[in-house]
Amino acid sequence: MNASVRSAPLGAHDSAAHDEPTRDELPFIEKRLALLFGCFVMVMTLFGLQSYKLTVIEGSVYTDRSENNFLSELPLIAPRGQILDRYGAPLAINEPSFEIRMSPFRLKPDEIRATGRRVAELLGRPDINQRAEKVLSLAYAWQSTSLVQNLSLDQVLPIQEQGFMLPGVIITPHTRRVYPAGELTGHITGHVGHISPEEKAQFRARGYLNQELVGKLAAELAFEDLLHGRAGSEIVERDAYGRPRSSYVDQPAQPGNALYLTLDLGLQRLAHALLGDYHGAIIVMDPRDGAVLAAVDRPGYDPNRPTRGQQYSKLILSPSAKGFPPGSTFKVVTAAAGLTAGFAPTDSVNCDGAYHLAGIRFPCHLRWGHDWENLYDALQHSCNVFFYRWAHLAGVRNMAAMAAGFGFGQPTGFELAPPGKEGGATLVNPNLTRVPTGKVLQMGIGQGELIGVTPIQMARAYAALCNGGKLFKPRILHEVRTAQGERIRVGQPEEQGALPLAEEHRRQILEGLRRVAQEPGGTGSRAGFNKAWRVAGKTGTAETGIPGKPSNAWFCGFAPFENPEVLVIVMVEQAGHGGDVAAPLARQLLAFYFGEPEPVIQPAIGEDKKPAQSGD
Template identity: 30%
Template sequence: MTTRKEHLRKRKGRRRGNHRVALIIGVSAGVVFLCAAAGILVWNIFLNRPAAEDTVREYFELLNAGEYGQMYGFLSSDSQNEISEEDFVSRNQNIYEGIGASDIKVDIPEEENPSREDTETVTYTTSMNTAAGALEFKNQMTLVKNGDSDYRIDWDSTLIFPSLLTDYRVSLDTVSAKRGTIYDRNGNILASQGTVSQVGLVPGKMSENREADIQKIAEILEISAESISAALNASYVQDDTFVPLKQIPKDDTEKEEQLLQIAGVLISDAEARVYPLGEAAGHLTGYVQSITAEELEEKQTEGYTSTSVIGKSGLEAAFEDRLRAVDGIAVNVVNSAGKVIETLVSQEAHDGEDIYVTIDSSVQQTAYEQFASDRGTAAAMNPLTGEVLALVSAPGYDPNEFVMGLSDTRWNELNSSEDMPLNSRFQSTWVPGSTFKGITAAVGVESGRIIPDENLGYVGLSWQADAGWGDYYVTTLTDYGTEVNLRNALVYSDNIYFARAALNIGGDVMKDYFGKMGFGEELPFALSLQQSTYDDDGNIDSDIQLADTGYGQGRLLVNPVHLLSMYSMFVNGGNMILPVLELEEGYTPQIWKEQVVSAATAETVKNDLIQVVEDPTGTGASAKIDGVTMLGKTGTAEIKESQDDTEGIERGWFICETIDAAEKPIAVVGMVEDVKQLGGSSYVTGKVREIVEGYAGI
């Protein structure tokens, strides 16, 4: 067989145009015209025949589309005798798809007069994207004329890669990199690479009661018996093969003991992402899982591969770009002895960055323990710096379950539960109830529409602005006497006072301050938070809605973290602090909304909110901690179809903020979705008190 170099030498020695000259040499002048015309006709037919380059281009177009079977049809008869279609398809598919080849392109230098010899050699450049990065190389393809028509390819494995001989193979070798660890403010681990137990089976060591044992294992691991059987029946499995089934926590000794009683079960250590706080911080940390096909398509230019893991939610997703590990990958040509002949393309391994966040694990744990039995949320923050100390959603989920693999039963249980454990409540918005009275007070005092010491006069426990309200009345619970001023309205949580105050403030002024406080605006925070709103269309459509808004009802929806930021103006001279999650050494606190109210207004309202806790008759008196001065506000938001509805629920709230805890200032907000049968907002007040007391160390 002629070698490629011999073909190339023959081609270099050819002279262009000889065919056309032979048609006219040695003929008389009278015949020249006809011969020349005939020569032009023959030349046009010759030019219209497919060139070897056309075959090369079509072949690579099919390769780029993954049409390996059609590619085989381009091979010469001799090549097809050397390799079967099945082997050809298998070799090409395994190599190209194994290395993640895509966007395959071939560049063939243009020739002014391409030849149509029986045997042609085409030199070209191939480029493609792979799992290890972009790859480009030069190659040559020998083609033979298929009768009088088109060309067929003289194929061997070097047409895949020039150094790939028939008995060589292509390997995709990886060097694992480590995903970054997430630490809390004190260096405690929130998420890291750790050790779990990998449960698997060795088929050759299983007992004769194979089906019964599989059923036992399925029950213990909470997976289907069918999935175990399918794993055991995989084509690669031999009697001595370890067949992995599921990972379980390293400390689940009870489950390990049960499994090891079954013949053939083997448990070994494996590395996985672990979350030490479990469900106490599940919504905060989030979790990682294998990248999906859709995510890979979206991020294929960012170095992700089909084996990558990616942050799906929480901190794992928020800091994905910095936490992610980029494994080292090399596409190698390996000979039959396993020696690397050539590294075609490679990418170095890069460990992910460690991230430190402002969270305090002990506050996070305490907050979750207080709210774990309820449907609710809690958030804690240093009100002077904006550093968030805890973010809790209850009930939560254990992110370790997602990493180790959820059974269908467990997934359905989580997804269909009425308690909605997959819903991140601290990222949502809620009707704030009377906690919003502190904000209405600040707006009213700052705008001059509330005179703090002014007595608005006693109007009873049920009130409406005028007869135009029909059957609608604003009601309040406590008859605290005839001194109806701002202090008493806050201490006793008087709905009627704040409904009247809101009407005095007016809708336009109220909306102006909503804008100043960041309503309808995304809070710049590491985790996505729903925007607080006061109406779907940005309007306050009636006096009734305005009155209800004044005491935290109406169409008002507030995010808990945003509420902490609004309350921070009472200890920051009227400025709203920016909540932050990433810990930075020497951090300078940032103001999110500057001078929402004056320092004097903030001080006035702060002093009255302190009395909510300090006054023994105040609604927040049960939050009192000896030796700690703090402001606070309770809240009960009624969620019902109409004013006469007795079946509605009551959201219970409490927000507080320490005033004189110079070393460890803290603000905490807590909410339970329904406290109607639990004692109202006082049920939440006790929980929040425990969080503050635990942090203060008293």
């Protein structure tokens, strides 16, 4: 029996034998699998740890970062403190104002330009298109730039209503500084302006924002630290297209303090009206403490439009560094120098119309002379010859020393003067000995190159003369209150010294000033002061040194004579005689002060164009 057997292909057994690992290969394979599994577990563990770190340990950090991609912090500029007169009448206030800014956050250039065009159309301001181009050049997407400022609520409403169509637009509320009295108080309030490039480092160190307004002149500058508030911040939430969705105040802005000045706006308004279009200055002061009740300077300027008008003030500065010649109002200093040198008030000098020195004639304003005059007569009639004589005998040292004792030739410290810039005053050095006698004579009647003054210096000097001899620093600050009305500071009188004048001598001079205003023949009596006011004062007619030009008219007066409570200084440039021009203006101011207001009447200034002789 034969059986056929099919043989397997060559090598088949060998291939089958290699499909399964041999007993020797198993340990090696198991090690590789264990290593691979270990690596897998390690990777998953690292992923898990990192996930835990990101979501649990540092989750809040990344959440904040994510949210802040849609949040931006904007500064809230603090409202500036108000400035008011002593009775609360507004002199500098804030009105609502709006600024439109734009940010390129998540916006394409075409979207930025389209938004700029739309804003320009809504406001009727084609120039906004150019400003929108600046948005494209911002270094960081979260920055913003201003498109337009100082918009009213009516102007900004269309922008607000269409905000959903204006991606990147931010409406920021501000306040605009407004001066209700305008030019009437321009030299008192001053004005504000943007921080200049030269000032940036200084104000940044004091915590200011670059876009804040700062005081540039007068009270706004002098009281910057009191008026400036503290800026806050606002958080604005945007959608993915950069459009604002909501906002909240993160840090409220703290308004500046309210300043109450010593000024009486009613008296200020009258003084301004009395000067009218004439150049000059008027100061009304309380001589008991140096408080300024009115201070008008013409020509003036409107702080609402600070680039127009004359910003320097004659009250503390003058057109030249020399100051104004005081004319016969300075004769009280000559009288004080003579009395202190030992002259008697009853000593008489014969005035025949001129004083003669080395063949030179120094004229009196009364060409035919006053005859024999003592100190009281000479003050009453403003006799030049008498004061030439006393200045000659007293000498330049005594004259200069007494003038310095009255506060001339030095700053008054008036708060409105720019720091270190109060000027407009001249006084000869008391140590000089070789001064021509003719110049000393001229100084004796308030003329010449040895003496120049400002109205505020004259106010300080006459206040000291009538208040018992105390030189008070002129002041304008009455009190300071917080925005909530809490009084935090009250202005205080500051004595700067005392007149170097015996009380007896002071009273003798005052008697002469009483006669000026109250006795017939007094150079101030023509003004018609009410006798009940008990006015005393001194007129002045100061030559300007400009050929053919009328003299400056002065009057320095106070009332009541026995216990003065109000002082008036009037100086009108190139107006003529002090008794005819300045004294009548002072009368109207005193009438208002004493509750007997008169119709505003301006004297006929400058009708007689002939230069008035220095004296009355």
